[in-house]
Amino acid sequence: MDFGLTDEQELLLSSLDELLERECPESYVADLDLHHQPPTSFRKAMHEAGFMSLGFPEEYGGMPTDAVTLVLLAERVCRQGLNNGFGLELLQAMDILEFGSTEQKDEILGLLSNGEVPFALGFTEPGAGSDNSAMATTAVHHDGMVTFKGTKTLITNALQSKYLLLMARNPEVEDKRHAISMYLVPMDAPGLTTNQLDKIVWHISDSCEIFLDDVTLPESCLVGVKGNGFKQLMRNFEFERLVISATCLGLAQCAFDDAASYAAQRVQFGRPIGDFQLIQLKLTDMAIKLENIRNFVYRTAWLLDQDLPLRSQGALCKRYAAMAAFEVADEAMQIFGGVGVTVGTRVSRLWRDLRGHRFGGGTDEIMVHIAGRQIVKDHA
Numbered sequence: 001m002d003f004g005l006t007d008e009q010e011l012l013l014s015s016l017d018e019l020l021e022r023e024c025p026e027s028y029v030a031d032l033d034l035h036h037q038p039p040t041s042f043r044k045a046m047h048e049a050g051f052m053s054l055g056f057p058e059e060y061g062g063m064p065t066d067a068v069t070l071v072l073l074a075e076r077v078c079r080q081g082l083n084n085g086f087g088l089e090l091l092q093a094m095d096i097l098e099f100g101s102t103e104q105k106d107e108i109l110g111l112l113s114n115g116e117v118p119f120a121l122g123f124t125e126p127g128a129g130s131d132n133s134a135m136a137t138t139a140v141h142h143d144g145m146v147t148f149k150g151t152k153t154l155i156t157n158a159l160q161s162k163y164l165l166l167m168a169r170n171p172e173v174e175d176k177r178h179a180i181s182m183y184l185v186p187m188d189a190p191g192l193t194t195n196q197l198d199k200i201v202w203h204i205s206d207s208c209e210i211f212l213d214d215v216t217l218p219e220s221c222l223v224g225v226k227g228n229g230f231k232q233l234m235r236n237f238e239f240e241r242l243v244i245s246a247t248c249l250g251l252a253q254c255a256f257d258d259a260a261s262y263a264a265q266r267v268q269f270g271r272p273i274g275d276f277q278l279i280q281l282k283l284t285d286m287a288i289k290l291e292n293i294r295n296f297v298y299r300t301a302w303l304l305d306q307d308l309p310l311r312s313q314g315a316l317c318k319r320y321a322a323m324a325a326f327e328v329a330d331e332a333m334q335i336f337g338g339v340g341v342t343v344g345t346r347v348s349r350l351w352r353d354l355r356g357h358r359f360g361g362g363t364d365e366i367m368v369h370i371a372g373r374q375i376v377k378d379h380a
């Protein structure tokens with residue numbers, strides 16, 4: 001078993017380090033968080049340096065890249081303290097590149113190359129969270145047009161995005177498995193309105209309710225095949241869980257590094273607090289959790305690269321990574337003492353942002369729902 005990095009991976013990571021130092025210092029991230037702004041200039045710099053084309057197919061100017069390398073990069077960006085800094089755009093674009101029309105592909109890639117967020121993903125509804133089958137937003141096809149009616153909620157980056165990748169039900173289809181389709185809806189379409197939700201996590205991404213009140217568009221807004229929406233969405237879910245896990249790993253490593261440095265220099269009772277065994281116990285258990293998350297993430301990525309079936313692995317990985325990473329940040333905050341809960345201390349932001357990952361991409365409990373069923377099935 002080889003745990004080493006390849007020369008290419010070392011090279012990529014060291015050029016990413018240089019870019020992060022230049023374009024994404026802590027002062028920049030803290031300012032974005034404080035003012036609830038997206039990291040647009042950083043995204044643009046990543047694009048210009050070629051990082052954003054990694055993982056994209058060659059015919060779209062990209063460079064096919066293995067999953068292990070992509071999670072290494074996502075981990076590294078988040079280790080800088082930036083939430084969701086790399087990987088999710090690629091995932092989103094993949095939905096369009098795989099299933100979209102030529103016009104949709106050109107439009108989305110053009111936006112990406114400008115450092116913009118091309119679309120927000122809209123599947124959650126007030127009455128349909130974990131239970132997607134309860135989705136009530138409708139898409140009615142008529143005379144070459146399609147009319148949408150319904151409400152979506154908790155939609156990340158809705159205000160930053162030009163489009164909404166909307167999941168909606170075709171009410172005339174009786175078979176529930178073939179009743180959900182995927183559409184690319186302009187956020188400025190007449191009848192579409194938003195209400196921003198004030199949340200305590202992920203300040204660099206807005207979250208919105210989206211109201212669709214008889215929004216009517218040409219049928220060309222359909223992405224892929226009518227009735228295949230759910231299947232299309234699921235196609236990249238395993239990789240999404242992996243990218244979220246790598247994000248959690250990077251943020252937790254950042255919290256750990258801050259806490260360990262603080263423990264080495266903060267003096268109480270005449271000694272650095274890192275001299276106390278209770279603090280060393282925390283740091284030791286945090287280091288073990290980080291090692292476990294890292295192994296889980298890298299091995300899951302490796303399985304993907306080998307085209308081996310993931311079965312319950314993606315859900316197990318996301319559940320463990322999101323929960324363990326939050327526990328690491330929580331202990332990091334404890335090591336900082338009272339100053340850890342103040343806005344000026346980075347660990348408070350990492351703690352908040354990691355909490356959000358226990359919901360986004362599927363909750364801790366839904367990961368059990370997915371993995372648990374698979375485990376029982378495998379042993380039946």
Ligand SMILES: Cc1cc2nc3c(=O)[nH]c(=O)nc-3n(C[C@H](O)[C@H](O)[C@H](O)COP(=O)(O)OP(=O)(O)OC[C@H]3O[C@@H](n4cnc5c(N)ncnc54)[C@H](O)[C@@H]3O)c2cc1C
Nearest residue numbers: 121122123124129130154155156356359360361363365366
């Ligand atoms: C930061 C953030 C970003 C998000 N971004 C997006 C986005 O971009 N697009 C989008 O469409 N959605 C997004 N969501 C929504 C997210 O996908 C949902 O919050 C999630 O699917 C859970 O749905 P819910 O909040 O309605 O909770 P519910 O489904 O109502 O669940 C409530 C509680 O019950 C538990 N529960 C539910 N069913 C079961 C079960 N069968 N067994 C055991 N426990 C269960 C849940 O785990 C949870 O603890 C985001 C959420 C957050 C917090």
